[in-house]
Amino acid sequence: MKISLTLEIAKSLMLARLKQTTVAAVGVTFSLTMFVALLGFMNGLNTMLDGLILNRTPHIRFYNEVKPNPNQPIDQSEEFGDYYNIIRSIKPSASRISIHNNEAIVKTLQEDPRVLGVAPKISAQVFYNVGTINITGVINGIDVEAEADLFFFQDYVTAGNYIDLKNTANSIILGKGAADRMMAEIGDVIQATTAQGNRIQLKVVGYYQSGLGDLDNVQSYASIATTQKMLGETASYITDVQVKLKDLALAPSMAREYRDVFGIDADDIQTVNAQFETGTRIRTLISYAVGITLLIVSGFGIYNILNMMIYEKMDTIAILKAIGFSGRDVNNIFIAIALTIGFVGGGAGLILGFLAGLGIERIPFETEALPTIKTFPVDFNPKYYLIGGVFGLVTTYFAGYFPARKASSVDPVDIIRGK
Helix, strand or coil, X not given: CCHHHHHHHHHHHHHHCHHHHHHHXXXXXXXXXXXXXXXXXXXXXXXXXXXXXXXXXXXXXXXXXXXXXXXXXXXXXXXXXXXXXXXXXXXXXXXXXXXXXXXXXXXXHHHCCCEEEEEXXXXXXXXXXXXXXXXXXXXXXXXXXXXXXXXXXXXXEEEECCCHHHHCXXXXXXXXXXXXHHCCCCCXXXXXXECCCCEEEEEEEEEECCCCHXXXXXXXXXXXXXXXXXXXXXXXXCCEEEEEECCHHHHHHHHHHHHHHHCCEEEEHXXXXXXXHHHHHHHHXXXXXXXXXXXXXXXXXXXXXHHHHHHHCHHHHHHHHHCCCCHHHHHHHHHHHHXXXXXXXXXXXXXHHHHHHHHXXXXXXXXXXXXXXXXXXXXXXXXXXXXXXXXXXXXXXXXXXXXXXXXXXXXXXXXXXXX
């Protein structure tokens, strides 16, 4: 049978039961709208939440960990060489915190084609002197431009200009929580004391707010030169080397590789932040499960409607078969009805889902914990529309296939005799 004739008959049957056909199409439209909007919204939230940590976390961090010397004197003794020695309460020795020969390490990493960028850093424990009270804190000495390029530092500076750290000597950008505790305004001069007892006066040139309250209460930023001066160290003093890679998946293997080459400790982002990846996967799985459930429910609606249509159109089916239409022709007619419902309803659902995403993206979302976020985040990845469209058509096809198979097996003689 010609395709045009199949479509013409399918059109006539749909128009004869226009109300039921419309209800089925609306069910598909609603399901796909919610599927696309839900996935876009949930994955937008995932990206935002993970970005709070992952954007500020290096893919690989090289450092020297303070730990006890594994080579204890008793292990070097020949007298006890055949014994299993247990030593309790071992205290760390005077180990080097700074990274030796860090310039060569940075150069080696920068020349690696797998590396996107390298940012040296100094982490210094300090006390902020506020009158007679000392407030504990951490000052991170950073290469300002590298930190901005690799870790979006400027996005978290909510007041002041981040580049002032480089241009202004003895300057600091305070964590918002620390600034509130000290009641320090931009332009004020604060005093900090290092663990070694060195004191320095620092000018506040901005506020930093990551959205993580515990960090913002203690963490502040200064230039590497200012931090070295504060600690009384030379210009070669560095405690951390932060690395961003072109491919995040390479972090574990490269961390192990360079740990052995450089002879220092290395942490990769997958190990340090495994809980964030797990949370993201679970939230994404829930989103897909809810969306697919909606599509399956709409498929049952189409199945019921087509079943009723077949029951009510038994006379029509009998006449079609009596005048020469085969069971396969009848099967194709009802599958065409189902796919038409899926195509029209699915297309409308994808369009409405996109518009719903635009609407969600314009809803104000302002909180002190996330100063850089002004509206709800939505991810408009084309993958969601492709998955929704394909799954919508597959669902409607099978919803029409089983009733169509029933219609194709109808014996016109039995129906005419029954009449």
